[in-house]
Amino acid sequence: MSEYKDTVLVSGGAGYIGTHTAVALIEAGYDVVIIDNFSNSEPTAIEGVEKIVGRKVTFEKVDTCDINALRGVFERHEFSTVIHFAAYKAVGESMHEPLKYYMNNLVSYMNILELMKEFRRPNVLFSSSATVYGDAETLPVTEQTPRQPATSPYGNTKQIAEDILRDCCRAYEGFHGIALRYFNPIGAHPSALIGELPRGVPNNLIPFITQTAAGIRECLSVFGNDYDTPDGTCLRDYIDVLDLAKAHVAAVNRMVDGKMKEKYEIFNVGTGTPVSVLELLNRFIKANGVDVPYKIVARREGDVPAVWADTTLANKELGWKAERDLDDTLRASWNWEKHVRGIK
C-alpha cells in the first residue's frame, strides 16, 4: 500500500496559492504532482516547497493549454484529484486582452476536464473567486447569493468555469466537483520560503503595501474614501493563504473520502470579517513598525464597495474555519517581501 493518502495533481502549483496548497496537502499526508509553465511564477517556488516539506516533490514543466503534453502527465501519474489553479488573474489586463484570458483560462481548464473524464479520474477542485458575486445586494454573501453579471473577462472566466464544472458533474458518472470561492488571499508561509511574487506593478493591495514599505514604490494610492462604509474605504474579507490552503485540503478530503452531499458543491472561503483598506494599512504599519506613505485618490473602476463572506457552509460541511490572526498574517507578508528583496 502507498504511504500516501492519495495523490493530487496541482496545476499552477508554482503560483502563490498553489505552492501553499501543495505544502498543506503534503503535510496532510497526500502526495502531489505539480505542473506549471512558469508564465507567472519561478522555479524557486518549487524549491521553496521542497525546503518546507523536507523532500523532493514531483514537478513537470507543462502548459495546461497543450493537451498532448498534459495527456503525458495523466499517462505517467496516478491521481484521483486535480486542483486547477493555472490561470491568469489580472482583472485590468483582462479588460484589454480578453482573448488572452478566455483562451488561457478556459482552454487549460477544458483540457483538464477532458482528460479527467478520459482517464476516469473522479475529482475536480476549481479555484473560483468572490468576484462572481460582483456588487452583491445583501452582505455577507452566502453561496446562494445570486451571482452578478461579470464586469471583466477575468471574472467571466470564473463564472463560466463554475458552470462548466456543474454541467460536467451533472452529465458524467463518477465525476465530482467543488468550486472554492476565494475572498482576498494575503500573507505568506512563516518560513518566508514561499509567497506572492507579482511581476511589475502590483494590482493587489498587500503586494503594493509591502513594496511601498520596501521603498520600491513611492506611495500607496488608496482608491477612494467616499464609499458608503464606516471609514469611506472599501471593505474586503482578507483570508490568510495558509488558512486558504487548509480549505483545499478539507475539500480534497471531502471528495476522496466520498463525503460530498451533491456531485457539485460550492464553498465560500473567507474569514467572515470585513476590513477596510485604511484599517488593513494601519494594522500593517503597526504590526511591522514600518512606514507606508499613502494618499487618497479617485475610486478604481470596477471596485465594489464591500464584499465579505458568510462562511457557515464551509465551517459546517468542510469542518474548516479561518484561524490565523490578521497581525501575524501581515507580519508574514512583510517578512516575505523582506526575504525577496534581501532586506534585513
Ligand code: UD1
Ligand atoms: C481583485 C479582483 C478580484 C480578484 C482578486 C484576486 C478587482 C476589481 N477585483 O480583488 O476579481 O479575484 O483581486 O486577484 O480587481 N486598493 C487600493 N490601492 C491599491 C490596490 C488596492 O486602495 O493599490 C484597494 C482596492 O480599491 C480594494 C482593496 O484595496 O478596495 C483590495 O484590492 P485588491 O487587492 O486589488 O483586491 P480586489 O479588488 O478586492
